[in-house]
Amino acid sequence: MPLLLGLFSVTAACSSKSSEISDKSTDTITIGAAVSDTGKYAREGKDTRQGYDLWQDWVNNEGGGIEVGDRNYKVEIIYYDDEGSPDTTARLVEKLITEDKVDFLLAPYSSGLTKSASAIAEKYDKIMASGGASSDSLFTRGFKNLFSVFTPAQYYTESILKALSTKGAKTIVVAYEDTEFPTNVAEGTEKWAEKYGMEVLAVETYPKDTADLSAITSKFKSLDPDVFIGGGHFNDALLFVRAAKEQNFNPRAMVLTVGASNPKFVEEMGEDSAYIFGPTQWESTMNYQGQYFGTSAEYAQKYQEKWGETPTYQAAGATAAALALHIAIDKADSLDTEAVRQAMKELDEETFFGPINFDETGKNIDKPMGTIQILDNQIQVVVPEEISLAQVNYPVPGWKEREDNDSVASNSN
């Protein structure tokens, strides 16, 4: 008998709970996101989540919800921790779709996890907006539901190579980590080098988690290139700069694909970080603006107020991805997947993150890649010119020259 009673109360609880949910869901758009809280992408995952959250708060409070038809919807994001593992990501995205019955999906951070997640989204025909993946292979699988606001990896070095070629750079060398994203960047680099009339003198790869890159820099030193393009992850950037300085390797421009645009890089390397170039998806000093969050700087300020830290490009990308979805729902004036997908494809919008315009495969084709250069210990956007405040500094002084300058400066003191 107690068992029966217990069963009854459980059923009762369930039914009351489900009716509550259905009442609520009539004016709530639920959006699911499996994002890393732990694991190897814990840091970027946190930024991504904060970016999504900022959008959610903004829509529900300042934005006053999303109007669809004659109804006003609030948004609710359901999060799970994907632990940085593809197995878990796949499971959680499936859970979001089949159990939580979300209307739309926001992608995890990293191209690898997005691959797992987008395959599930495709299976259930759910739209997934991504603000944290840029590998080109994401867009060659024929998926129609994945949309990413990042500039694709192969464009990472386009704007800087173009700028450097007009300044007279003729030769380049490339070194990259043998994983998906750096490989895409390097393949793009070779393509752009050819387009802008530069000669690729050497291409080297190195395995993940390398602790020493001096073999590569010493080989490059003998080639004496104008431009050095290298990188994979943050640590590689540190290793390259240290090795270059030790061996007195002096390319006229040093472009590090990941790391240089991170404020920690300047902290870590101090004076040695001077003049280094780095591609960036977004900086708060870029001169973009849009209808929703205002200018890049205004967005950064909002972010700072909410989270007490400056936004990384991962965070801004996440907000922009959610915003793209938001605008598409607005334009479609519907929550129907087909209608919103069509609106996503037709989207052509200026935002705080730059232009968003998806092609058939879901890539953002209009956003140019920015490049920063570290000048006076400041991260300054130098390319493209329309959105930058500082000038490209090329050719940069060699390590010896800088020391001499320093000693001259200190002597004169």
Add this chain to the structure above:
Amino acid sequence: MKNFSKILSKKWGGLTLWGSLIFLLSFYPLTGASGIQLFTATQIFLWVILASNWNLIGGMTGYLDFGHAVFFGIGAYTMGILVTNSSLAFAPKLSFWQALPWTGISAVIFALLIGWATLRLKGAYFSIAMLSTFAATREIVRILRPLTGGGSGLDLPPVLNRPGEYYFMLITMAIVVSLMWWIRRSELGMSLVAIREDEVGAEMRGIDTTFHKLFAFAVAAFFTGICGAFWAWQNTYIDPDVVFFQNRNIIMIMMCMLGGLGTVWGPVIGAVLLYLLQDLIWSNLVDYHLLVLGVLLILLIMFIPYGILGALGNYDTASIVRIFKTSNKTKAKIK
């Protein structure tokens, strides 16, 4: 609980119970289970197969293989290469079913080549050799870019079918565990246990130890390869780091230890329990899950070295500590 363990050790008891369980499980997708429920069940089946295979070489034969997931990787990459045809000129693009047998076969060939060398080593030396094989294979796969896609990996056709995946793993699991049951009762199984307990003694009594060890190794590799192939298909993309994932080795071993090494049902029980436990830990103690697993491992060795079945009075089990001691002793004898 003691009765349960008795049923399992009766001649047909365990298999009857197993058959009934599989029969019941085959109705699960028809009850309207959602995609995520089927997916979770499929993952549990996958781990049961992996743990059972590891148990064959680690638990029954006493060769503690710390790099068994290498066969998982070989299977996954064979599947990936055959279905995507990354840049192979000699073979046409295959479908999942056409590629499947080759994944097992390539794992077996790899096992025979590696086993031929490593199975001569004893105790910790074998474990270390297999761990190195695992790490080395991962790096080789990374370098073979034209074939494997290098660090970028391969994208498989994203065809997902949860009920289909469920039945595929259910049937494979039914076959694998029944096979283990048969092996354990056959002369082959007895010989494997004899090798575990005293390899020189077994050799003296006329058991062809080399053949038996290689055979067990190949069987374990075959099904592990199939699991890898399935996983690659289900995950829709592979790269060296997700396929050759170090934790997979450790989890397989822990599952066997939890259930009871060297028994047929230990790995099954261990895999189910540890999977559910991990899920529980992950959803509640995310920041500490590695710590919790580590503590669990220590507790296992200290308090139930013979696993759950051992604690229930099943004397077929072996403890990992004893296996290490025995195999090191054997090595001393050979010297």
